[in-house]
Structures are given as structure tokens and as C-alpha cells.
Amino acid sequence: MKQVRPKKNLGQHFLTDLSIAKRIADTVDACPDIPVLEVGPGMGVMTQYLVTKPRSFKVVEIDRESVAYLKNTLFKEQGVESEEQEKPIIEGDFLRMDLREVFGGQQFVLTGNYPYDISSQIFFKMLDNRDLIPCCTGMIQHEVAVRMASQPGNKQYGILSVLIQAWYDVEYLFTVEPGVFNPPPKVQSxxxxxxxxxxxxxxxDEELFKRVVKTAFNQRRKMLRVSLRQILQSEAIQMIADSMFSTLRPEQLSIQQFVELTNLVEKALCANTIA
Known part of the structure; x- marks a missing residue:
């Protein structure tokens, strides 16, 4: 069967280096004994290593050509496409899936060579389903990975850093150069x-927490007493101006400080409503 043609509209960059593929596949071993869901397997360069691990395994793929390729090559060779066994390929859009239906409500590891243009959306969906996903691994754009792992005081520290690190410990494992992909991306991975x-x-309040974090970093060069005017009216903003957060900028705050700031904002909102 002919190989799958990478599609620009799907952000496909197929990994061609088998040693790197195996290294990525082995990152799921940090969370043993639970199923694995791979997003966007393409032609299965990582899948061939994941499918041999002694645990339940499925892939979700939106590209029909890739689905057909996997069915007629890798999964056929592995003998996991028989009628007696549960189908390992989910054809569809990961972002639209009900993740509780994938493994019958059981926890699982999420992994993949994630499309760069939707990686942030994938991780926001992970956050919404954090009770189901105790571990997430995979390959993304280098710049995004650096932001996710950055600590306070770093210029890369931002919305993704805070929202993900509030619930997950993030490890930057290794860098992957463009030359090991077809076609090569214009950036490092x-x-x-x-x-x-x-x-x-x-x-x-977790929804207010997200709103405060996003509002603050959307004007990251401004002091918090200025950026939070988008949330608070002039009377309520005085509570921020009188606090320790008044002259700070968002990249200076730890996650715990963002929690404290959120509680202060909620207090200011309530006081303004009563007034």
C-alpha cells in the first residue's frame, strides 16, 4: 500500500527517525498499567512501539487516508483488527470526543506527535479531563514546550505555564530537530x-482563576492594577491597588499567588456588587 501524503491543512509532519519514535513511545512508561491513547498516529511510526506494550491501546485519527493505511499495514500485521477484538482505531476529531467513552471511564495516558496548530487546544481538553488523564506525553513545537515548562520570572512564563502547572508537573525531556520529519517543519520540536x-x-473559583490569568497575561507588560481593570470597575480596582499585587506584572506571580489574586478579585467583585 502506498504511503500517506502529509496534508498541510491537518498540520501533518510525519516523524521518520525510528530511534526518536521509540524514545517518545517509551515516555508513557512513567505511568504504567493503564491504557494509552495516541492522537494523530499518521503512518504509525510511534504506534508500532506503543502497540507492543502490555496494556490496552487505541489511536484516534481524523485523516481517512491514515486510518486506511494503519488498518491495512500495522494493525493487520499485529492481528488486532479481528472481529473478536475491540477495534483500536477511532476515526474522528480528538477535540470533539467524549473522553469518558474511550476506555469506559478508565484513566489513560495521552500521547502523540501533536499537530502544532492545535496542541494548545489538546492540552486545554486534557485539563478539562484531568481526572481521566494522570499522564500526558508527546511531541510539540519547541516554543510551546518551553512556555509550558517555564517558571515565574521567565519571559516565556505565561497562560499555558500557569494553567497547566496548576494541575500537572511538566518535564521538558528533549529537543527534536526539523530534519527527522517529512516534510520538515520550520521550527524545532x-x-x-x-x-x-x-x-x-x-x-x-477555578473559572475566575482562568479569567484572571488570561486577562493578566493578555497585557503582560502592564502592572496588575492596570490590566485587571478589564474585570473590575474603578471602585473595586482600588482593592488591587492597595494590595501587594499592585505594581507586579503577571510573569512575577507563582501559581499560589495567582490563586490569592483570584480570591482578592472575587472579593472585590462581591464588594462592588453589594455597594
Whole structure:
């Protein structure tokens, strides 16, 4: 069967280096004994290593040509496409899936060579389903990986850093050069691993937390007493101006400080409503 043609509209860059593919596949071993879901397997360069691991395994692929290729090559050779066995290929859009239906509500590891243009959306979906996904690994654009792993005080520290690190420990594992892809992307790639931390409750309104973080970083060069005017009216903003956060910029705040700021914003909103 002829090979799959990479499609620009799907952001496909097929990994061709088998040694790197195996290294990425082996990142799921940090979370043993639970199923694995691979997003966007393409022609199965990572899949061939994942499918041999002693655990339940499925892939989700939106590209019909890739689905046909996998069915007629890798999965056919592995003998996992028989009628007696549960089908390992889900044809569809990961972003539209109900993840509780994938493994019957069981937790799983999420992995893949993620399309660069939707990687952030994939991770936001992961956050929405964090009770199902104790571990997420895979390859993304280098710049995004650096942002996700960055700490306070770093210029790369931003919305993704805070929202993901609030719930996951992020490890930047290694860099991947463009030459090992077909077609080569114009940027470097990186392999990351995110492992669920012990936080169950942030200690603040979680929706307001996300709003505060996004509002602050959307004007990251401004002090918080200025950027938060988008949320608070002039009377309520005085509570921020009188606080320790007044002259700080968002990249200076730890996650716990963002929690404290969120509680202060909620208090200011309530005080303004009562007034």
C-alpha cells in the first residue's frame, strides 16, 4: 500500500527517525498499567512501539487516508483488527470526543506527535479531563514546550505555564530537530511529559482563576492594577491597588499567588456588587 501524503491543512509532519519514535513511545512508561491513547498516529511510526506494550491501546485519527493505511499495514500485521477484538482505531476529531467513552471511564495516558496548530487546544481538553488523564506525553513545537515548562520570572512564563502547572508537573525531556520529519517543519520540536500533581482543589473559583490569568497575561507588560481593570470597575480596582499585587506584572506571580489574586478579585467583585 502506498504511503500517506502529509496534508498541510491537518498540520501533518510525519516523524521518520525510528530511534526518536521509540524514545517518545517509551515516555508513557512513567505511568504504567493503564491504557494509552495516541492522537494523530499518521503512518504509525510511534504506534508500532506503543502497540507492543502490555496494556490496552487505541489511536484516534481524523485523516481517512491514515486510518486506511494503519488498518491495512500495522494493525493487520499485529492481528488486532479481528472481529473478536475491540477495534483500536477511532476515526474522528480528538477535540470533539467524549473522553469518558474511550476506555469506559478508565484513566489513560495521552500521547502523540501533536499537530502544532492545535496542541494548545489538546492540552486545554486534557485539563478539562484531568481526572481521566494522570499522564500526558508527546511531541510539540519547541516554543510551546518551553512556555509550558517555564517558571515565574521567565519571559516565556505565561497562560499555558500557569494553567497547566496548576494541575500537572511538566518535564521538558528533549529537543527534536526539523530534519527527522517529512516534510520538515520550520521550527524545532520538543518532547514533554506532564504528570498529574496532588492538587485536587485550587482554593479559589477555578473559572475566575482562568479569567484572571488570561486577562493578566493578555497585557503582560502592564502592572496588575492596570490590566485587571478589564474585570473590575474603578471602585473595586482600588482593592488591587492597595494590595501587594499592585505594581507586579503577571510573569512575577507563582501559581499560589495567582490563586490569592483570584480570591482578592472575587472579593472585590462581591464588594462592588453589594455597594
Amino acid at each position: 520538543a518532547v514533554i511529559r506532564m504528570t498529574r500533581n496532588k492538587v485536587q482543589k485550587l482554593g479559589c
